[in-house]
Amino acid sequence: MSDKGGRERLVVIGGDAAGMSAASQARRMRKPDELEIVAFERGHFTSYSACGIPYWVSGDVGERDELIARTPEEHRERDIDLRTRTEVVEIDPERRAVRTRDLDAGTEAWTGYDKLVIATGARPVRPDMPGMDAPGVHGVQTLDDGQALLDSLALDRGRRAVVVGAGYIGVEMAEALIKRGYEVTVVNRGSEPMSTLDPDMGRLVHRAMEGLGITMVGGAEVTEVRTGDDGRVRSVVTRDAEYPADVVVLGIGVRPETGLARAAGLPLGAHGGLRTDLGMRVRGHEDIWAGGDCVEVVNLVSGREQYVPLGTHANKHGQIIGTNAGGGYATFPGVVGTAVSKVCDLEIARTGLREKDAERVGLRFETVTIESTSRAGYYPGASPMTVKMLAERGTGRLLGVQIVGREGAAKRVDVAAVALTAGMTVERMTALDLGYAPPFSPVWDPVLVAARKATAKVRG
């Protein structure tokens, strides 16, 4: 596809974090007379923070546009030929071309590429059951979804909200709706919320959320969404009960959006995400990269591939892809599975492996759970914090950390994330020189208290 001047063309599918980070970084590496960059986005928006949607719904963020890091116009000013409302409907790796559809005009066209970036993101899981598509039932994956939910809330038909699913999105949306004055019921399939934590830590979240006035229903499988005479949602039905609902929010996770890739014969992993090498190249395809919510990544602790849709990874992938597609060299070594979340003043964090993850890959381990505080016990605002730590039996290698607490709890998980990346033992961690002053930490940081106890347990 190189034009007469030898100029190459980079085509990007998907205009959010991974795709536009890749495009921007490639543009930094190569001038427009060397590399043409064409990006296709089926929606209206580019480079927005989907993670910010709950805070827009809650009212903490006043305007939708605050969530947009870079508009289509700003990308175009940087010599990226960005086409919104244009969906890629086919990839032909043989011909090195993509078929696109203009969603407004309804027309189709082929565009050739020298290099291709697939950043098609994720799609929300929507169980196939009656009423799931009724007005008043909302996903929260895109800005358009967020706007639809806000429009629904503006109808002001009642103050009862049901959130289906108690993962990150579920708990964040519970907070958003509490802040808007709703009575919130969270209906969850698992017995405890936050299945990314071990159940004993999930129980702490459960209790704390109830303390915030949220009704938590665990072990409940939704079977139906009932609608009223007006066709709008009226209640959520489980095997055992019925929960009246004026609005329903779905927080039951996402799947990689890899239909195009599958149809093109590109390699997918066990979780349905694209498989790439360390440079984020699609395996077996020298000129195709993929990143963000449509790929699988290596978990550096377990050594296995995993699906972790998260904006921070998408941005890193984009950076790596843009560097490589621009002729440079960069790699994404993998993740350790860090995630943090907040519901009102409750902070939740995890990194590394849960007990069941460690068991699944055949690791033997010890666990400890400790209670400590965010600041010196005598300093105002010191709040309790529970830290759970997993360490490999014998070697003492750190395997995972989970934290539930209040202000100052969640970001402490970063210490464990770095230690996991470095393959540290819990004993080595006990000597870590972490910042200490009474407003910031007890003299033994909670993470160190856990590491000490884990060391003692590993040593037997």
Added chain:
Amino acid sequence: MSDKGGRERLVVIGGDAAGMSAASQARRMRKPDELEIVAFERGHFTSYSACGIPYWVSGDVGERDELIARTPEEHRERDIDLRTRTEVVEIDPERRAVRTRDLDAGTEAWTGYDKLVIATGARPVRPDMPGMDAPGVHGVQTLDDGQALLDSLALDRGRRAVVVGAGYIGVEMAEALIKRGYEVTVVNRGSEPMSTLDPDMGRLVHRAMEGLGITMVGGAEVTEVRTGDDGRVRSVVTRDAEYPADVVVLGIGVRPETGLARAAGLPLGAHGGLRTDLGMRVRGHEDIWAGGDCVEVVNLVSGREQYVPLGTHANKHGQIIGTNAGGGYATFPGVVGTAVSKVCDLEIARTGLREKDAERVGLRFETVTIESTSRAGYYPGASPMTVKMLAERGTGRLLGVQIVGREGAAKRVDVAAVALTAGMTVERMTALDLGYAPPFSPVWDPVLVAARKATAKVRG
């Protein structure tokens, strides 16, 4: 000194963090019928948080006793023979005995030991100049010092306070006095406050402290403290000016309290602190350990010995010493030089080497400084943060990080502290899987933004 039953005696000199942590840990390891533990403390108090004194003075901590983690009585209940108001005045390593003085009775006695722990702490620097001992001039090293300052403030003779020195203690005391409604002037020898930071970062602290209403005087050498007719402090005089003062607080640092050790011929380092091995044994003395503010420690980044008086290290040393003196095995590998501090809502953090530290040990390096925010830019309460990073030229190894910001800034330095401990390059850091959600971080954590920029600079 073993008595008939073969019971050994452990003598501890100093009843604060290092000494009593050592005693407590040795007690956990060995029962009273195996190990007798005798601890001497010249003051009234044990196991207190000297770092908490500024917050007691400010009123944030209501009662002195909240700063005491364990009283003499509590130690005695754990079978530690603790003797307060008893000063050790001589160590005789040949005879394995210490000479003590009962400060109330005035009597002296010798006590033999099988194992000795030296935890004599630090003493504040008090320049030898007129008026330095006048009433109204206060150090803040001990609980007794804190009480004397509070008594002085209670006299309510005026609202003008001068703090001499703008290190950690100086800035924390400036906050304490601002909170008590004083007009605060900080007089500092260096041109910028916080000489533990590079001057460019110190300048940010300077500006922020002025913004808090604190008068900052840099490059000023105090020559005299003038007193009034009543003999109390009246002003602080520098070469160029005179600053009226109703109360003066000294924050010009501390030196290791190693007079006893020096007289006993024990090995001291260039900074005047005791030199130990990794097990915190005094070098060349199998049965003497030392820890806390009276020892030097290895900086793992520079490989040089350093003097870092800090409660968190003292507690770790005590833990290591108690384990070893109790017949176990543990080591203290060293520090990376992490410190965090707070003045009103300003947070200050550093770890690793400053520019001048790196130069001194012959390291060539690159520096970058970036601006970011504590939370996603659109999330309420996102506050600006400046991160400076040093990386070794060529290898790209992380050498140091300094952070100045508001809420959520300081503890981010822990990520760099762990990375320094692991010897990571800044490029490896760019891929760190740090916790991301809008209330906690921008999608690129500020530390990662700095690492990216440092990587680009190292790569040239």
